[in-house]
Amino acid sequence: MFLCNKCKRKFTPGPKTRFPEKEIRRAAKLHRQGYSLSEVQQKMKLRGYKISRWSISLWNKKYRRL
DSSP: OEEOTTTOOEEOSSOOOSSOHHHHHHHHHHHHTTOOHHHHHHHHHHTTOOOOHHHHHHHHHHTTTO
């Protein structure tokens, strides 16, 4: 994590995501394990994350090999 000396805002390098990478990987893994997109969405909602089924589908494609 870095701090901008000019505006004093904190930031991390790399792609900006709305959700922690750990949770993105968790959602993708649940879908690969056979849960439907709706089921994964509900499980993530219980964890405090409001995620669209479309996002879960994209993450599953992105993290397929991990």
